[in-house]
């Protein structure tokens with residue numbers, strides 16, 4: 001018998017909202033948006049946690065510039081604070097080496113992380129997801145009942161084609177869906193907005209491609225000053241404040 | 242001491258079982274400690290007993306049977322099998338500790354001793370599991 005499942009609700013009982021940043025497509029900006037959202041909510045005075053569930057290509061620690069910290073062992077693991085955010089990632093254990101997991105291993109890792117991480121009281125737990133609707137997405141749906149999804153796409157029809165699959169399954173399963181962000185927006189096409197609204201899903205707005213974003217990666221102060229962040233705030237304040 | 246977090250999950254799963262099966266009391270829980278996770282038997286048992294005191298009347302007189310489970314790893318490519326004992330010799334302290342927190346980290350820091358493949362399975366002895374719960 002698997003004991004870990006039954007403790008997960010307790011671990012998350014003082015977490016008010018769980019925001020899952022997901023997409024059917026890779027490379028659309030989930031990780032940047034997750035970190036950006038966490039930083040913004042923290043600035044607004046919220047207690048925020050960030051969990052990186054992308055085991056093949058973890059990125060949150062790179063974006064936030066996480067160095068020389070490790071969870072504190074106390075009846076579980078207490079995530080270290082990074083720029084005011086409680087941060088948990090598998091990189092603390094992989095030492096940034098590749099993690100060649102099969103599906104069942106991913107489920108085990110997610111279960112273990114959720115069972116031993118002591119988040120304490122949080123207003124928001126943000127989850128940075130890998131792309132797609134595979135193991136991680138199914139496990140989040142299975143284990144974290146209070147998940148609310150925030151879906152990211154780009155303006156490309158190719159990206160949206162994959163993102164739509166995620167939207168369809170979330171809708172079918174009646175999972176709370178906060179809305180869709182159109183990241184790295186180019187041109188003035190309203191293709192994504194029309195499609196999203198046509199599915200009766202909230203379109204949260206577009207974020208333009210920011211040529212200076214790359215220079216700010218790894219430094220949360222610089223990140224907070226980017227045009228990317230200014231536009232992100234406009235999209236998210238619509239739903240969170 | 243993240244043993245506490247896992248011990249807590251055992252008790253919470255036992256409570257859940259009691260509810261599902263309409264048990265008034267739980268008399269005995271048999272737990273397997275998989276070798277890979279390197280859980281300290283004594284700390285774990287102490288945590289279970291301490292936590293059981295605060296779990297209410299269903300777990301008041303519960304007995305814990307804790308058994309060690311030997312590990313077996315098997316390579317998906319060449320089918321060679323080996324154990325954590327053997328694997329441990331190739332690991333640094335930090336790496337063994339990381340596996341203690343999350344056993345699947347073995348895939349990160351260890352390889353098949355015969356063909357060096359990272360593609361192997363944990364057949365047995367992964368971590369903490371419940372083998373039986375008895376109650377009335």
Ligand SMILES: Nc1ncnc2c1ncn2[C@@H]1O[C@H](COP(=O)(O)OP(=O)(O)OP(=O)(O)O)[C@@H](O)[C@H]1O
Pocket residue numbers: 023025026027028029030031032033054057059129130131183184185207208209210211213214228
């Ligand atoms: N609005 C933007 N302007 C400029 N660059 C951006 C923008 N959004 C994201 N990027 C860049 O695009 C790349 C992909 O972003 P990110 O890693 O956040 O995507 P992802 O969806 O998390 O990818 P993966 O699917 O691999 O997890 C990064 O180099 C990031 O800096």
Ligand SMILES: [Mg+2]
Pocket residue numbers: 030031032054057059128129130
């Ligand atoms: Mg990412």
Ligand SMILES: [Zn+2]
Pocket residue numbers: 316317318319320321353354355356357358
């Ligand atoms: Zn082999």
